[in-house]
Amino acid sequence: MKRILRPALAAIALTLSACGILPTAEGPLLPVSNNNAVIALVDSARSENTSGRLDMSAATLERALRMEPRNPGLWHELAKTRLQQGNATQAISLAAKSNAWSGDNKALRAANWRLIGEARTQLGDSSGAQTAFDNAAQLQR
Amino acid sequence: MAMLLEMHYGKEEILEAYINEIYLGQDGDRAIHGFGLASQFYFGRPLAHLDVPQAALLVGMVKGASYYDPRRRAARALERRNLVLSELVRQQYISQEQYVAAKATPLGVASKAPGGSTPYPAFVDLVHRQLRRDYREEDLRSEGLNIFTTLDPQVQASAESALARRLPTLEKSRGLPANTLEGAVIVTHSQSGEVQAMVGGRNPRFDGFNRALDARRPIGSLIKPVVYLTALERPETYTLVTMLDDNRLVWKERGTSDWTPNNYDKQFHGEVPLHQALAHSYNVATARLGLTLGIPKVMDTVHRLGVTHELNEYAASLLGANELAPIDVTQMYQTIASGGFQTPLRAIREILTAQGQPLQRYPLSVEQTVQPGPIYLLTTAMQEVVRNGTAEGLNQFLPPELNIAGKTGTTDDLKDSWFAGFSGDRVAVVWVGTDDNRPTRLTGASSALLIWGDMMAKLDPEPLNMPPPENIELVWIDSESGRRADSACNGALEWPFIRGSAPTDTAPCVSRSPVKAVKSWFKRLFE
Numbered sequence: 024m025k026r027i028l029r030p031a032l033a034a035i036a037l038t039l040s041a042c043g044i045l046p047t048a049e050g051p052l053l054p055v056s057n058n059n060a061v062i063a064l065v066d067s068a069r070s071e072n073t074s075g076r077l078d079m080s081a082a083t084l085e086r087a088l089r090m091e092p093r094n095p096g097l098w099h100e101l102a103k104t105r106l107q108q109g110n111a112t113q114a115i116s117l118a119a120k121s122n123a124w125s126g127d128n129k130a131l132r133a134a135n136w137r138l139i140g141e142a143r144t145q146l147g148d149s150s151g152a153q154t155a156f157d158n159a160a161q162l163q164r
Numbered sequence: 165m166a167m168l169l170e171m172h173y174g175k176e177e178i179l180e181a182y183i184n185e186i187y188l189g190q191d192g193d194r195a196i197h198g199f200g201l202a203s204q205f206y207f208g209r210p211l212a213h214l215d216v217p218q219a220a221l222l223v224g225m226v227k228g229a230s231y232y233d234p235r236r237r238a239a240r241a242l243e244r245r246n247l248v249l250s251e252l253v254r255q256q257y258i259s260q261e262q263y264v265a266a267k268a269t270p271l272g273v274a275s276k277a278p279g280g281s282t283p284y285p286a287f288v289d290l291v292h293r294q295l296r297r298d299y300r301e302e303d304l305r306s307e308g309l310n311i312f313t314t315l316d317p318q319v320q321a322s323a324e325s326a327l328a329r330r331l332p333t334l335e336k337s338r339g340l341p342a343n344t345l346e347g348a349v350i351v352t353h354s355q356s357g358e359v360q361a362m363v364g365g366r367n368p369r370f371d372g373f374n375r376a377l378d379a380r381r382p383i384g385s386l387i388k389p390v391v392y393l394t395a396l397e398r399p400e401t402y403t404l405v406t407m408l409d410d411n412r413l414v415w416k417e418r419g420t421s422d423w424t425p426n427n428y429d430k431q432f433h434g435e436v437p438l439h440q441a442l443a444h445s446y447n448v449a450t451a452r453l454g455l456t457l458g459i460p461k462v463m464d465t466v467h468r469l470g471v472t473h474e475l476n477e478y479a480a481s482l483l484g485a486n487e488l489a490p491i492d493v494t495q496m497y498q499t500i501a502s503g504g505f506q507t508p509l510r511a512i513r514e515i516l517t518a519q520g521q522p523l524q525r526y527p528l529s530v531e532q533t534v535q536p537g538p539i540y541l542l543t544t545a546m547q548e549v550v551r552n553g554t555a556e557g558l559n560q561f562l563p564p565e566l567n568i569a570g571k572t573g574t575t576d577d578l579k580d581s582w583f584a585g586f587s588g589d590r591v592a593v594v595w596v597g598t599d600d601n602r603p604t605r606l607t608g609a610s611s612a613l614l615i616w617g618d619m620m621a622k623l624d625p626e627p628l629n630m631p632p633p634e635n636i637e638l639v640w641i642d643s644e645s646g647r648r649a650d651s652a653c654n655g656a657l658e659w660p661f662i663r664g665s666a667p668t669d670t671a672p673c674v675s676r677s678p679v680k681a682v683k684s685w686f687k688r689l690f691e
Binding site for chain 1: 353355356358503505513514522527528529530531532536631633634
């Protein structure tokens with residue numbers, strides 16, 4: 024039973040992530056948006072990201088944000104991309120912006136704090152990073 | 165240099181770049197680059213539709229566009245054109261007959277340049293400035309760019325008509341001669357910083373002085389939220405219910421005469437809670453608070469909100485003596501509206517080349533310059549300005565459930581009238597005054613606010629419901645004493661506090677009797 028289920032779940036997860044569902048490592052799967060145009064943009068941003076076209080991916084996410092500027096999932100995605108691009112300072116601001124709109128979504132807030140922690144580590148701020156990781160852990164409790 | 169160019173590019177590519185980039189004339193402050201634009205500029209038609217003598221003229225002008233300017237130096241330009249024609253026939257690009265016919269035609273230059281005319285000159289002015297700010301000059305000179313802007317024609321139309329409709333009425337009601345008042349309006353999206361509308365004067369079609377960008381005027385009470393924000397960033401000392409002193413103030417500084425600010429109603433109000441001092445725009449309480457915080461600290465907050473100009477640090481700066489343009493004020497209020505995240509205002513979404521490729525630009529940048537907690541508290545106080553403060557008049561235009569946050573501004577002698585505020589989706593700033601800085605007998609509440617309300621009412625604004633930041637808690641406060649209360653207390657209100665900063669002493673109305681406690685528990689449950 025388990026052996027059958029697992030690949031099936033993986034397949035579902037893949038399908039979901041391919042149609043604009045925001046996977047958070049440990050939280051539930053969250054739909055990024057109800058707007059098909061935004062979902063399509065997030066999908067393109069992801070594939071641009073996987074093929075290493077980070078600038079393009081960020082620009083696509085910006086377009087999605089123009090449609091839904093209060094969507095915390097989009098701000099989070101952009102923060103992740105900026106961190107990949109090596110812009111830790113922007114990543115921190117964008118993750119904080121995502122947090123401001125996250126409300127009760129603890130999984131997303133925790134993901135933002137982890138991202139802030141990683142960015143601070145890159146900037147050499149190890150105590151700040153620790154605080155951020157602690158915040159994330161507290162939200163996951 | 166030439167050799168390097170030839171190594172990297174073919175001759176045709178160099179020629180093409182040259183044809184697209186060469187300077188061919190001047191249209192006011194706009195330089196005409198490339199044959200495509202020059203064709204429009206001189207003949208009012210695309211390059212492909214030029215005849216031989218017209219093309220010959222443009223080629224001839226390459227040597228010196230102003231020296232051979234066909235509008236101002238027609239004879240010289242004609243001679244030059246004919247020289248090009250004779251070269252064309254000599255090298256057998258054209259026949260002898262064509263040459264004779266071409267030589268006989270007049271220059272055929274359109275008498276007046278088709279000024280880059282647009283119904284939205286103020287907005288296009290902003291686009292031009294941002295193109296220069298955000299893109300590389302050489303990229304912008306290639307042919308056939310498609311520029312996608314953030315203008316929202318519906319918002320623009322509402323802004324224009326509200327200004328055009330209200331100014332004459334205001335003039336009449338204040339006994340001012342017709343056409344003396346001027347105004348400017350800017351509307352942006354509160355989260356993205358995209359500029360949706362910009363009106364630079366009462367005649368929105370007039371492509372002249374753009375007051376939205378260039379009229380720098382004292383901002384008056386629009387500075388007050390900044391003073392209160394600076395205070396609220398120190399939760400150990402200031403909360404929304406901290407009592408401020410609105411008694412007479414005499415500020416002595418060596419080398420200047422004493423400064424004794426007055427309130428608009430010429431009264432002093434004694435001890436007033438912080439939120440009320442902002443709601444009623446009390447000058448004396450604000451000035452005293454600002455002096456305690458330190459003028460440089462307050463001006464530093466102005467900068468953190470996105471104003472880049474240098475600011476005078478006088479005591480009067482605390483009441484808005486510094487001059488800013490409506491665009492600077494919009495940037496300031498934008499940062500407040502977006503929760504303390506500074507995002508540069510933008511008028512351009514995207515530029516695509518003729519081939520549909522996006523032109524490289526600077527990416528969206530967001531910078532958290534103020535913590536969300538104090539911004540949340542400030543916004544709550546600015547909502548009270550509209551609910552029952554100086555901007556109460558807004559309620560005749562917009563339902564109170566929208567929870568609009570805003571601030572009125574009036575400067576000395578009633579010269580400038582301002583209103584700046586935001587809904588859930590839009591930030592808007594309105595300025596009304598005169599170009600020669602005459603007293604207008606108008607206050608922020610009596611003029612700019614009316615235009616703001618009139619305009620926003622047509623835009624169906626989203627309500628302003630901010631999610632409280634993590635470190636915010638709600639506490640019942642007795643309105644009389646400013647102490648901690650509970651829901652059973654008459655006239656008690658719930659106020660947001662940065663966690664741990666709420667007053668600890670309880671008001672006399674809080675009863676310890678279990679019956680009352682249970683009653684208040686139930687009351688809270690159902691409220």
